[in-house]
Amino acid sequence: MNLAETYKNTDKTLFSFELLPPLKGEHFEQLEEGMKPLLEFNPACINITYHQPEVEYAHLPDGRIARNVVRKRPGTVGTAAAIQFKTGVQAVPHIICGGATKAEIENALIDLHFLGIHNLLVLRGDPPKGQKSFQAETDGHAFASDLVEQVVKLNNGLYLDENLANSHPTNFCIGVAGYPEKHAEAPNMEKDIENLKRKVDAGAAYIVTQMFYDNQKFFDFVHKCRTADIDVPIVPGLKPLSTRNQLRILPQTFHIDLPTELVKAVEQCKNNKEIRQVGIDWGIAQAKELIAAGVPALHFYTMGKSDNVQKIAAAVF
Numbered sequence: 001m002n003l004a005e006t007y008k009n010t011d012k013t014l015f016s017f018e019l020l021p022p023l024k025g026e027h028f029e030q031l032e033e034g035m036k037p038l039l040e041f042n043p044a045c046i047n048i049t050y051h052q053p054e055v056e057y058a059h060l061p062d063g064r065i066a067r068n069v070v071r072k073r074p075g076t077v078g079t080a081a082a083i084q085f086k087t088g089v090q091a092v093p094h095i096i097c098g099g100a101t102k103a104e105i106e107n108a109l110i111d112l113h114f115l116g117i118h119n120l121l122v123l124r125g126d127p128p129k130g131q132k133s134f135q136a137e138t139d140g141h142a143f144a145s146d147l148v149e150q151v152v153k154l155n156n157g158l159y160l161d162e163n164l165a166n167s168h169p170t171n172f173c174i175g176v177a178g179y180p181e182k183h184a185e186a187p188n189m190e191k192d193i194e195n196l197k198r199k200v201d202a203g204a205a206y207i208v209t210q211m212f213y214d215n216q217k218f219f220d221f222v223h224k225c226r227t228a229d230i231d232v233p234i235v236p237g238l239k240p241l242s243t244r245n246q247l248r249i250l251p252q253t254f255h256i257d258l259p260t261e262l263v264k265a266v267e268q269c270k271n272n273k274e275i276r277q278v279g280i281d282w283g284i285a286q287a288k289e290l291i292a293a294g295v296p297a298l299h300f301y302t303m304g305k306s307d308n309v310q311k312i313a314a315a316v317f
Contacts, residue, residue: 002173003090003119004205006044007233007296014297015317016235018047020304021079028082034302037310039087041317044297046083047121047208050076050094077108081115091117092175095151096125097141098134102150105141106160109151113170121175121208122147122199145198148174152203176204178234180212180221184255193228206232208299211239211250213282214259215289236290239301240308241279243272276308283312291316 006014017038022031035046080091093112095105112120124144127134136142141150153159157169176199179192186192196207207225212218218236225234241250241258247266250256262282269275287298298316300309 002171002205003045003092003175004173004233007206007235010296013291013295013317014044015041015300015313016043016045016047016297017300017302017306017309018049019079019083019302020049021051021075028079031079031304032086034304034306035083035087037306038302038313039089041313043089045090045092045119046087047092047299048076048080048083048094050096050125077111077115077117080112080117084115084117090119092119092121093117094121094123095147096123097136097144097147098125098127099137101137101139102141102160103139105147105150106154109154109170109172113154113172118171119173119175120151121177122151122204123177143195144176145195145202148176148199148202148204155203173206174204175206175208176200178207178209178221178225180209180217180236181256189224193224193230196225197228197230200230200232204232207234209234209237210254210256211237211301212256213241213262213286214257215286215293217257218290219293233296235297235299236295237299237301238283238286238312239303240276240283240312241266242276242305242308244269244275280308280311283308284315287312287316 001009019031019035022028076093080093083089084091095108100108112118122144124134124141124147134142141147151172151174154170155172157167159167176196178196179186182189182192183195186195200207207230209218209221222234241262244266247258247263251258262278265278265282266275269278290298300312302309
Protein backbone atom coordinates (compact mmCIF):
# COMPACT_ATOMS: atom_id res chain seq x y z
CA MET A 1 0.00 0.00 0.00
CA ASN A 2 1.46 3.37 -0.98
CA LEU A 3 1.43 6.39 1.30
CA ALA A 4 -1.61 8.03 -0.27
CA GLU A 5 -3.64 4.85 0.24
CA THR A 6 -2.31 4.54 3.80
CA TYR A 7 -3.43 8.09 4.60
CA LYS A 8 -6.85 7.55 3.04
CA ASN A 9 -7.51 4.28 4.86
CA THR A 10 -6.12 4.94 8.33
CA ASP A 11 -8.55 5.07 11.24
CA LYS A 12 -6.09 6.95 13.44
CA THR A 13 -3.55 9.73 13.06
CA LEU A 14 -0.18 8.36 11.98
CA PHE A 15 3.33 9.58 12.80
CA SER A 16 6.18 10.44 10.42
CA PHE A 17 9.31 12.53 10.44
CA GLU A 18 11.98 14.04 8.20
CA LEU A 19 15.77 13.71 8.34
CA LEU A 20 18.73 15.42 6.72
CA PRO A 21 21.21 13.15 4.91
CA PRO A 22 24.56 13.05 6.72
CA LEU A 23 27.13 15.66 5.79
CA LYS A 24 29.82 14.41 3.44
CA GLY A 25 32.29 12.37 5.49
CA GLU A 26 29.87 11.51 8.29
CA HIS A 27 28.72 7.98 9.10
CA PHE A 28 25.21 6.64 8.65
CA GLU A 29 25.38 5.54 12.30
CA GLN A 30 25.20 9.19 13.32
CA LEU A 31 21.88 9.43 11.55
CA GLU A 32 20.67 6.24 13.21
CA GLU A 33 21.24 7.69 16.67
CA GLY A 34 18.80 10.49 15.98
CA MET A 35 16.33 8.16 14.31
CA LYS A 36 16.14 5.33 16.87
CA PRO A 37 14.15 7.18 19.57
CA LEU A 38 11.37 7.84 17.04
CA LEU A 39 11.00 4.31 15.69
CA GLU A 40 8.97 3.25 18.76
CA PHE A 41 6.06 5.30 17.41
CA ASN A 42 5.77 3.13 14.28
CA PRO A 43 6.31 5.87 11.70
CA ALA A 44 4.33 5.55 8.50
CA CYS A 45 7.37 6.89 6.67
CA ILE A 46 10.69 8.67 7.07
CA ASN A 47 11.44 11.53 4.68
CA ILE A 48 14.97 12.32 3.53
CA THR A 49 15.73 15.79 2.23
CA TYR A 50 17.74 16.55 -0.88
CA HIS A 51 20.03 19.54 -1.32
CA GLN A 52 21.29 20.88 -4.61
CA PRO A 53 24.98 21.79 -4.98
CA GLU A 54 26.27 25.05 -3.52
CA VAL A 55 28.87 27.38 -4.98
CA GLU A 56 31.86 28.26 -2.80
CA TYR A 57 34.59 30.78 -3.61
CA ALA A 58 38.20 30.43 -2.49
CA HIS A 59 40.91 33.11 -2.67
CA LEU A 60 44.04 31.72 -4.34
CA PRO A 61 47.60 32.85 -3.45
CA ASP A 62 47.99 34.61 -6.80
CA GLY A 63 44.94 36.77 -6.13
CA ARG A 64 42.52 34.87 -8.30
CA ILE A 65 39.21 33.52 -6.99
CA ALA A 66 38.35 29.89 -7.57
CA ARG A 67 34.71 28.90 -7.98
CA ASN A 68 33.91 25.43 -6.62
CA VAL A 69 30.60 23.61 -6.87
CA VAL A 70 30.15 21.32 -3.88
CA ARG A 71 27.43 19.00 -2.65
CA LYS A 72 27.59 19.05 1.14
CA ARG A 73 24.90 16.44 1.75
CA PRO A 74 25.08 13.78 -0.96
CA GLY A 75 23.50 10.41 -0.54
CA THR A 76 19.74 10.97 -0.47
CA VAL A 77 19.11 7.83 -2.53
CA GLY A 78 21.57 5.78 -0.48
CA THR A 79 20.21 7.13 2.80
CA ALA A 80 16.65 6.31 1.74
CA ALA A 81 17.67 2.77 0.79
CA ALA A 82 19.57 2.23 4.05
CA ILE A 83 16.65 3.47 6.14
CA GLN A 84 14.07 1.36 4.34
CA PHE A 85 16.14 -1.82 4.40
CA LYS A 86 17.46 -1.43 7.95
CA THR A 87 14.23 -0.33 9.63
CA GLY A 88 11.48 -1.68 7.37
CA VAL A 89 9.89 1.79 7.36
CA GLN A 90 8.85 3.33 4.06
CA ALA A 91 11.50 5.86 3.03
CA VAL A 92 10.40 8.98 1.16
CA PRO A 93 13.26 10.74 -0.63
CA HIS A 94 12.80 14.30 -1.78
CA ILE A 95 13.13 14.76 -5.53
CA ILE A 96 13.76 18.38 -6.52
CA CYS A 97 14.00 20.43 -9.68
CA GLY A 98 16.97 22.47 -8.51
CA GLY A 99 20.42 21.47 -9.66
CA ALA A 100 19.34 18.59 -11.90
CA THR A 101 18.47 17.98 -15.53
CA LYS A 102 15.53 15.84 -16.60
CA ALA A 103 17.94 13.04 -17.48
CA GLU A 104 19.62 13.15 -14.07
CA ILE A 105 16.22 13.08 -12.38
CA GLU A 106 15.14 10.11 -14.50
CA ASN A 107 18.31 8.21 -13.56
CA ALA A 108 17.69 8.86 -9.86
CA LEU A 109 14.11 7.65 -10.22
CA ILE A 110 15.28 4.49 -11.97
CA ASP A 111 17.68 3.80 -9.08
CA LEU A 112 14.88 4.30 -6.55
CA HIS A 113 12.56 2.03 -8.52
CA PHE A 114 15.17 -0.74 -8.58
CA LEU A 115 15.65 -0.33 -4.82
CA GLY A 116 11.94 -0.75 -4.14
CA ILE A 117 11.47 2.82 -2.95
CA HIS A 118 8.14 3.91 -4.40
CA ASN A 119 7.03 6.93 -2.34
CA LEU A 120 8.36 10.39 -3.21
CA LEU A 121 8.02 13.99 -2.14
CA VAL A 122 8.41 16.09 -5.27
CA LEU A 123 9.52 19.71 -4.81
CA ARG A 124 10.84 22.57 -6.85
CA GLY A 125 13.44 23.27 -4.16
CA ASP A 126 14.86 26.52 -2.84
CA PRO A 127 17.51 28.61 -4.57
CA PRO A 128 21.03 27.59 -3.51
CA LYS A 129 22.75 29.62 -0.83
CA GLY A 130 23.74 33.04 -2.16
CA GLN A 131 21.26 32.96 -5.05
CA LYS A 132 18.22 35.22 -4.67
CA SER A 133 15.84 33.52 -7.07
CA PHE A 134 15.36 29.98 -8.31
CA GLN A 135 16.87 29.15 -11.69
CA ALA A 136 16.16 25.91 -13.48
CA GLU A 137 19.01 23.92 -14.97
CA THR A 138 19.34 23.81 -18.75
CA ASP A 139 16.97 21.00 -19.74
CA GLY A 140 15.63 20.95 -16.20
CA HIS A 141 12.31 21.83 -14.60
CA ALA A 142 11.25 25.27 -13.43
CA PHE A 143 8.15 24.10 -11.53
CA ALA A 144 7.27 21.16 -9.30
CA SER A 145 4.19 20.47 -11.44
CA ASP A 146 6.49 19.76 -14.41
CA LEU A 147 8.52 17.35 -12.28
CA VAL A 148 5.31 15.62 -11.17
CA GLU A 149 4.44 15.17 -14.85
CA GLN A 150 7.82 13.54 -15.51
CA VAL A 151 7.27 11.03 -12.70
CA VAL A 152 3.77 10.28 -13.95
CA LYS A 153 5.15 9.61 -17.43
CA LEU A 154 7.59 7.09 -15.94
CA ASN A 155 4.66 5.48 -14.15
CA ASN A 156 3.14 5.06 -17.60
CA GLY A 157 6.35 3.60 -19.03
CA LEU A 158 7.27 6.77 -20.93
CA TYR A 159 10.98 7.55 -20.62
CA LEU A 160 12.93 10.49 -22.04
CA ASP A 161 14.30 8.17 -24.74
CA GLU A 162 11.20 7.51 -26.79
CA ASN A 163 12.99 4.76 -28.71
CA LEU A 164 13.43 2.44 -25.74
CA ALA A 165 12.18 -1.07 -26.38
CA ASN A 166 10.20 -2.94 -23.71
CA SER A 167 10.13 0.02 -21.33
CA HIS A 168 8.53 -0.91 -18.03
CA PRO A 169 6.33 1.44 -15.97
CA THR A 170 7.29 2.51 -12.46
CA ASN A 171 4.81 2.79 -9.61
CA PHE A 172 5.74 5.92 -7.69
CA CYS A 173 3.31 7.55 -5.26
CA ILE A 174 3.86 11.30 -5.49
CA GLY A 175 3.58 13.77 -2.63
CA VAL A 176 3.97 17.54 -2.95
CA ALA A 177 4.32 20.49 -0.60
CA GLY A 178 1.56 22.83 0.53
CA TYR A 179 1.86 26.17 2.32
CA PRO A 180 -0.77 27.09 4.94
CA GLU A 181 0.63 30.63 5.02
CA LYS A 182 1.32 30.90 1.27
CA HIS A 183 4.51 30.20 -0.61
CA ALA A 184 6.84 33.17 -0.38
CA GLU A 185 6.86 33.70 -4.14
CA ALA A 186 3.09 33.47 -4.67
CA PRO A 187 1.38 36.86 -5.08
CA ASN A 188 -1.57 35.77 -2.91
CA MET A 189 -3.13 32.73 -1.30
CA GLU A 190 -5.59 32.17 -4.12
CA LYS A 191 -2.78 31.91 -6.66
CA ASP A 192 -0.86 29.60 -4.36
CA ILE A 193 -3.86 27.26 -4.08
CA GLU A 194 -4.17 27.38 -7.86
CA ASN A 195 -0.52 26.32 -8.18
CA LEU A 196 -1.08 23.50 -5.67
CA LYS A 197 -4.10 22.27 -7.62
CA ARG A 198 -1.93 22.22 -10.74
CA LYS A 199 0.43 19.80 -8.99
CA VAL A 200 -2.45 17.59 -7.84
CA ASP A 201 -4.07 17.62 -11.28
CA ALA A 202 -0.69 16.61 -12.73
CA GLY A 203 -0.68 13.48 -10.56
CA ALA A 204 0.25 14.27 -6.95
CA ALA A 205 -1.56 11.92 -4.54
CA TYR A 206 -0.95 13.60 -1.19
CA ILE A 207 0.25 16.89 0.32
CA VAL A 208 2.62 17.59 3.20
CA THR A 209 2.54 21.15 4.52
CA GLN A 210 5.20 23.62 5.46
CA MET A 211 5.59 24.08 9.21
CA PHE A 212 3.11 26.35 11.02
CA TYR A 213 2.45 27.27 14.64
CA ASP A 214 -1.19 28.36 14.48
CA ASN A 215 -3.50 25.43 13.77
CA GLN A 216 -6.25 27.70 12.53
CA LYS A 217 -4.07 28.59 9.57
CA PHE A 218 -3.84 24.89 8.72
CA PHE A 219 -7.60 24.40 9.08
CA ASP A 220 -8.24 27.43 6.85
CA PHE A 221 -5.75 26.08 4.30
CA VAL A 222 -7.46 22.69 4.18
CA HIS A 223 -10.84 24.39 3.72
CA LYS A 224 -9.49 26.43 0.80
CA CYS A 225 -8.02 23.29 -0.76
CA ARG A 226 -11.30 21.40 -0.50
CA THR A 227 -13.20 24.36 -1.92
CA ALA A 228 -10.79 24.28 -4.87
CA ASP A 229 -11.56 20.54 -5.40
CA ILE A 230 -8.21 19.38 -4.04
CA ASP A 231 -9.32 16.14 -2.42
CA VAL A 232 -6.05 14.29 -1.71
CA PRO A 233 -4.86 13.67 1.90
CA ILE A 234 -3.24 16.72 3.52
CA VAL A 235 -0.64 16.02 6.22
CA PRO A 236 0.35 18.87 8.58
CA GLY A 237 4.07 19.50 9.03
CA LEU A 238 5.31 20.50 12.49
CA LYS A 239 8.64 21.71 13.84
CA PRO A 240 9.06 22.26 17.61
CA LEU A 241 10.61 25.64 18.34
CA SER A 242 13.83 25.16 20.33
CA THR A 243 16.02 28.30 20.41
CA ARG A 244 15.61 32.04 20.84
CA ASN A 245 17.21 32.70 17.45
CA GLN A 246 14.33 30.89 15.78
CA LEU A 247 12.05 33.82 16.58
CA ARG A 248 13.98 35.61 13.84
CA ILE A 249 15.23 32.77 11.64
CA LEU A 250 11.99 30.84 11.10
CA PRO A 251 9.88 33.80 9.87
CA GLN A 252 12.79 35.02 7.74
CA THR A 253 13.61 31.64 6.21
CA PHE A 254 10.17 30.05 5.89
CA HIS A 255 7.99 33.19 5.68
CA ILE A 256 5.69 32.11 8.51
CA ASP A 257 4.09 33.92 11.43
CA LEU A 258 4.71 33.01 15.04
CA PRO A 259 1.72 33.48 17.37
CA THR A 260 2.02 36.29 19.91
CA GLU A 261 1.44 33.90 22.80
CA LEU A 262 4.32 31.68 21.67
CA VAL A 263 6.67 34.62 21.17
CA LYS A 264 5.90 36.00 24.64
CA ALA A 265 6.48 32.59 26.22
CA VAL A 266 9.88 32.34 24.55
CA GLU A 267 10.87 35.87 25.50
CA GLN A 268 10.22 35.07 29.15
CA CYS A 269 12.63 32.12 29.12
CA LYS A 270 16.09 32.44 30.66
CA ASN A 271 17.88 30.03 28.31
CA ASN A 272 17.40 27.68 25.38
CA LYS A 273 16.68 24.76 27.71
CA GLU A 274 13.55 26.55 28.89
CA ILE A 275 12.72 27.56 25.33
CA ARG A 276 13.00 23.95 24.21
CA GLN A 277 10.42 22.99 26.82
CA VAL A 278 8.12 25.78 25.63
CA GLY A 279 8.44 24.35 22.11
CA ILE A 280 7.60 20.86 23.37
CA ASP A 281 4.54 22.08 25.26
CA TRP A 282 3.35 24.09 22.26
CA GLY A 283 3.94 21.11 19.97
CA ILE A 284 1.93 18.81 22.25
CA ALA A 285 -0.99 21.25 22.27
CA GLN A 286 -0.82 21.61 18.47
CA ALA A 287 -0.62 17.86 17.96
CA LYS A 288 -3.57 17.08 20.24
CA GLU A 289 -5.81 19.58 18.46
CA LEU A 290 -4.80 18.29 15.03
CA ILE A 291 -5.38 14.68 16.05
CA ALA A 292 -8.80 15.63 17.42
CA ALA A 293 -9.55 17.15 14.00
CA GLY A 294 -8.79 13.81 12.35
CA VAL A 295 -5.66 14.62 10.32
CA PRO A 296 -4.26 11.50 8.61
CA ALA A 297 -0.76 11.97 10.07
CA LEU A 298 1.54 14.36 11.88
CA HIS A 299 4.82 14.95 10.07
CA PHE A 300 7.73 16.34 12.12
CA TYR A 301 10.75 18.24 10.82
CA THR A 302 13.56 17.04 13.10
CA MET A 303 16.67 18.55 11.45
CA GLY A 304 18.58 15.61 12.94
CA LYS A 305 17.65 16.25 16.59
CA SER A 306 14.87 14.07 17.89
CA ASP A 307 14.61 14.45 21.68
CA ASN A 308 11.91 17.15 21.54
CA VAL A 309 9.92 15.31 18.85
CA GLN A 310 10.20 12.13 20.91
CA LYS A 311 8.66 13.88 23.91
CA ILE A 312 5.81 15.29 21.84
CA ALA A 313 5.12 11.92 20.22
CA ALA A 314 5.20 10.17 23.61
CA ALA A 315 2.53 12.57 24.87
CA VAL A 316 0.10 12.17 21.98
CA PHE A 317 0.60 8.72 20.38
